Amino acid sequence: MTHSLEQIAQLEHSKEFARLHQKFHQFNPLKVLRVDQFEIRHSNILAWLLDPNETHQLGSFFLKKLLTRLVMRAENEGKGDGIDFLSFLYSSFHDAEVSREVKTHTNRMIDLLVHVPSQKLVLVIENKFHAGESDGQLVDYLAYAKAEFQEPGYTVLPIFLTLASEEPSDDSYLLLGYEDVLEIIEQQLEFSKETTADAIYDFLSFYIEVLKEQLVHDAESVELALTVYDENKNAIDFLFLSQNDNFKKQAVYKSIYKQLAKLDESEKTALRKIYGAKKKTIDFVFNIGGNVIREAFLDFVKEADMPEEAYAAHIRFPHFILPDWSDFQETLGEPASAYWLGQAFIIWFERQVGERLKITVELGPIPYVERYRLLTELEKRDVSFQQSGKEEGKRYTKIYTAWTDVGEWASKQEVLKSMFVLYDAPELNDLFRKIAESVEVMEDATEEVEEVTESKLEKVLNKSTVPPIPKEAFDLFCAKHHIAEAERNYHWRNPSFVVPAFTRIEERYGMSRFDWWWHNGALLFWFDQLRDGRLKLILELGPLQGEDRVALIRELEMLGVTFKAVSKLRTAAYTRLYSNIKVIEDWQDAQQVAEEMTKLFQHPRHQELLAKIEAVSMASSDI
Template sequence: MQQSNIINFIVNNDKLELIKAKLNRFNPFKILRIEDYEIRHSNVLAWLLDPNGNHNFDEKILKKFLLKVLMKADNDEVLSNVNFVYKMQNMNLMDICVYRELYNIDLVMVSELQGLVIFIENKILSEEHSNQLSRYHSVIQDNFPDYTIIPIFLTLDGKETSSENYFRASYSDLLETMEFVVENYKERTSQEIVAFVSYYISIIKEKYFMDEDLKRLCKDIYIQNKDVIDMIYSIGNEIDIEAAVEQFILKHEEIIPVTQKNTIFWFGLDSFLKARETEVDSWGGGFPICLWFSEYYRKLKLTLEVGPFEDADERIAFLNQLELSGIKISERAKEPGRKYTRIYTDTIAIKDWGDSEEIYEKMETLYNKKDFISIKNKAIEAVDRTEW
């Protein structure tokens, strides 16, 4: 590498200057260092989720966030009655009172009109303490015995909880909600409020997620100067599992590819073909039961899931066949309105997402695990027994 290449990269590089400008742009939350303190995040959330807050978004942020969390596939086992989601869609939550640190819980929201209590334990940096979530749930039950209770465990990546009573939520869910509401209802409020919420969105993205504009700039720099700088390699070499997927398909003749993007690969099995109804761009490419590999918080994830059926009775009949094959299916999964039932998921760490060989090997590891093979074979048995 010539010294002139390094000098040209450092001196008068417009794109590099843009990155520096982005990282150093004014944000009042940076000055207050809110990103480093959970209590300050919880204070902002208490304001945003309060229907009577002076942001003038009424209940829109709260309700959209709740519906997003309740409908997540990860929370399928927690939602006891899917009809409650439809009820909440039309529920008036304007009487909600928001409490900070009530019973030592980060956020407690109470609607006497609806007989509803929502409480959120926010763990953006720290871990949950021993039996903490169970204690909080018991305290709320004791103090609101006749209320519907929605407990939410909010973390950066929506991690699992020690208590099966909690809905999992991530800051991505929160970001998507805030961005949607600000973009579509900004005329309801002042420019100052829009700026405040936008600053908060930016600080979360910058601190814990990758800003898309910054990502594009880094990638441009990598492409143009890849022989000069290696430390932006992980940005320039964005996750793309295509090469690994090609190897995987060649190895497994039973694989029926459905769809593929940079970080996800959906596929069916030839053993599932008898159940396939259509090849249009529907869920699972027409397979009522489908598999996919995906990037999940820097890990590789394998999922097997039953999707929507046109006939709800046929879906329940298939779930019953899965049970007969020895796959555990919750009774909640058979309730009217249920569309998705996850029957298997597993993850494995990836050290280098730029190494297609490592990704392929980890795909093989997940696909050849004994517990997955057992579940897959039981699913095939259920497909064979079902009249399609």
């Protein structure tokens, strides 16, 4: 075990590991009582909070806030129709009765049952802190409650409370997450600190820390764990696996288990003591560093060729956008709050109960006028969503969800394969085209351009895959605009070209400082065939020598071309000057594709920019 002992010793000297261990071992009496590890103890705390007459002296604050959260969650849209939540929020719950472990007619136990006789309201709460569902239990609980409270006028609200916002097997249940519980308690302490008894405040503060540890891996802890795992992977794996046998079937760990099997008893005892002293920290580092869905997602975005700004490898909800969705911002506006990647849409993966992988596409909190118009256009194209999503004040609307089974969650390759099964699904790619079509119609309406016809839409959406950009179309475009053979390069997805002004600029500012496409010049045009069936024209400033690049940018700025500060750094390499997009009706029709290329090239905004580049090039040629 000499080699592994050296690595373990190195781990002991890791400053990052020490900091992480310190974070996890701050005193918390609830952890001493192991409240954090048992569902039943969380249910006891919830029962205490839900009862307005309990010793917390908070009255019905928690109960009413919980009802508010049920209404706010997007997953519950449509489930509470016909229920007058507003009347409940402004009513007295002084007679609320909270019961634990209520036995049903089939001898099952309901975790929490809240009965408010004066309001004829019953909450049936199934609490799943770590455990999964049992077959038929949700149906049984709801049937019991309805049978017990048959009196006319009663409202029975079934609630599925989980740690990771898993969806219930019974659609009639309203979804609630422990993140909701956390935020309710935090809000209470933030706004009522002065009126909350010290003992209650301290207890709830400790409970907040317990929930945060389960729910919120703060950025610092995650970064520390990733650093520790990256630098001490062998030691972490060795220590963790020495006390955990449930990974033996994973091929990647077989060699470690073989090494562990050869240890004598004294060595095994030493490992047990080391692991026992740092168990929580080692477990956290192993689970974060070796997070399969995150690792698979990083391979996914690499294979899908996504730029860094288009994704985030979150450990629970890795998410991304199609790279060109950032172009929608001019038409759709920016989200009203810090929403995922700051764009109108988001796509994310998440692991579901039952060993499934789920993908979700959601429209976020963009300005209401644009949101309503976009949802209306999507609706015309048979995109389904909760109708309440079109109401003013609604912020989040799911427009697509799909699942697939994962053969082996321990296998990164299996998870990666499942990600691509979901990503490449024809239904999802049809949605991408419908989104593109809807945004283009909105753009056309704004610019008073001819609106796309329904027949055109049908042709686009009926194609499950997009063929290559026809070479004939690119040749027709180049012939129309007098682009010589030496000034163009055909690629099935990204045909590119230059214009004479670019050559004149190169005479003054030189060529790129490293290989860039086929031309290695200062500027380049190319067409891009997007995943959602659109054609995009891009004009980009390339990686000139630092001082030359900055000098060219200054000249363009004098003519009114705007640049971000980062583009003006000497180390900057690529700066997009212009892009525009068109939906292609029929990719097989070379004439039509060529015409759309020309429309993109001759767009007034583009021609205005090109005239400024031409002016700089003429000034360059005069020197």
